Amino acid sequence: MNVTDLRSTDLSPARLREAMPRPELDVDAAMQSVAGVVEDVRTRGAEAVLEAGERFDGVRPPSLRVPAEVIAEALETLDPEIRAAIEVSIERVRAVDEAQRREDEVVEVTPGGVVRQRWVPVERVGLYVPGGRAVLPSSVVMNAVPAITAGVRQIVLASPPQKDFGGWPHPTILAACALLGVETVIAAGGAQAVALLAHGAEDLGDGTALDGVDMITGPGNVYVTAAKRLVRGTVGIDAEAGPTEIAILADETADPRYVAADLISQAEHDPLAASVLVTDSDELARAVDAELEVQIPQTEHVERIREALAGRQSGTILVDDLEQGLAVVNAYGAEHLEIQTADAAAVAARVTNAGAVFVGSYSPVSLGDYNAGSNHVLPTGGTSRFGGGLAVQSFLRGIHVIEYDEPALAASRVAATTLAKAEGLPAHGRAIDIRFDA
The missing domain is CATH 3.40.50.1980 (Nitrogenase molybdenum iron protein domain)
Structure with missing residues (x-):
């Protein structure tokens, strides 16, 4: 070396x-390459995803949504030793993740004045699992287990269609989804999959719709990373891997x-x-x-x-x-x-x-x-200086709930209105003072 x-x-x-x-x-260069794909999927939906899949993966799946029976069959035909190994991984990651669950925290900052921190899971999450040089059922585990443990209501997993498996994602990927109870699986990869997860589609081609998710996680190549950067803001992302x-x-x-x-x-x-x-x-x-x-x-x-x-x-x-x-x-x-x-x-x-x-x-x-x-979805490129790996808290949002009674507001009035005046925002102070007008 x-x-x-x-x-x-x-x-x-x-x-x-x-x-x-x-x-x-060069993520910037990749963004120029995939920007058209992302916009095409945003405007045309499923057909744009299928066309991009034919162009880049050389295969068009029978449908974007993988049927439940295909997922079930993948689990039924999974090698027992591989199944056992996946189950060990699930069990151990879940044990670590369950220790990360967070309870609501209540702080009385003044008598009668309470701030409660609620931890609320993201509603809908899209998980991306690559399908290139290696088959990665471990990535299904590492993405799905913390999301499930956090209480995410809807999980959509996307993985590239495979020529050798009838246009569906690799059976081992599908079997891992079955073991984890991930029911919505999309046969799409690359930038087009990220765009579909972010923007959704009114019709996946089988008469069913897919709502856009709130957050996308999972590793991928530079084009996946570029697409995640393009949709960031429309959705949250875990990191640019x-x-x-x-x-x-x-x-x-x-x-x-x-x-x-x-x-x-x-x-x-x-x-x-x-x-x-x-x-x-x-x-x-x-x-x-x-x-x-x-x-x-x-x-x-x-x-x-x-x-x-x-x-x-x-x-x-x-x-x-x-x-x-x-x-x-x-x-x-x-x-x-x-x-x-x-x-x-x-x-x-x-x-x-x-x-x-x-x-x-x-x-x-x-x-x-x-x-x-531990989780293997981790920060790369030196970004561990300010970010961490995927975990339960990645899928949780902290929401402050503030509740003051009248005496508590009265006790806080002077400090709040003084700061409002200092900042040149008198209406802020007036919104407090009006509550004490005779």
Whole structure:
């Protein structure tokens, strides 16, 4: 892998971010490509989605809405071992999510003056599950479980139609929907699916309508990301997901076999996937490079992995010590961060920017992709500095409910009207004073 030597340097967090390997992802250019598709779906609805699917996916599904019997059949024919694995993932993610449920909070700020914080779920949510290089039933779990736990009333899931499966989404995706009780599944992918979720359609082609959702979540390629940016404001979105990334902070105690395998595991996703090793050990860096040469030829996706690991978004970063290493990974803000050092838990406790942190030699990122219990829909591109992963709270809105009685308002009158006068908004103060006119 490429090497960036930051030893004997003292860079600010902003400069460190500039020095980090990152993928080239031109969302603005992609927006120009998909803007016409999004507008066409907004104005023409289902037919525009079907035409775009034929153009980009090379397939036209029998209908956009996947029939209930097709979903049921997918579950009936699912390999029992795969079903059991999905059920384990559901169980563990649900256990973590149920601990995130929030109760209403009531604060009496003055006698007779109460502010209640209500937590209200989003009404309708659209979940996007990709269907490109890999089949991702885990993404169904990671998107749907927190939405269900939050109490979302209506869930619509979109996934691309597949030529090999009669124009429906992959059966394993449909089976995961059946296990979770997601009944409304749309056979559409890419920007057209995002546009359909956002704007809805009066007729899906089968005589049924689809209302636009309030929020869209889920990963996708740059065109999905661009479409999410275009519809943001019409709907809420979870994040603008970029290519997946892993950073590993490791010292001389790390096992180079594990480090190499974990770097490969993320490179397997996509040629743009980022795999970054941060270490203060020259010996470990050399050993990891040697292990990569041993392990990569043994993988199924050799060319994809080699391209990702050789890309500008991947590489080894050499640092003076773990203190500088922590500064580097906190500046990078990786989607997935592994800590493979001595006293890994103590080092991990000092991480401030990461989508998820995996502590020690036996907590690989791939476990988090499936059944660690954590969510794998995580912030990419350094956005963990200000955002977090998908969770129950992603689907909840805080609403303040204010209730004051007359004595409480009287006790608050002077402070409120004084501020109204100071801000040059006398009508604000008058709306309070009028209640005390004789």
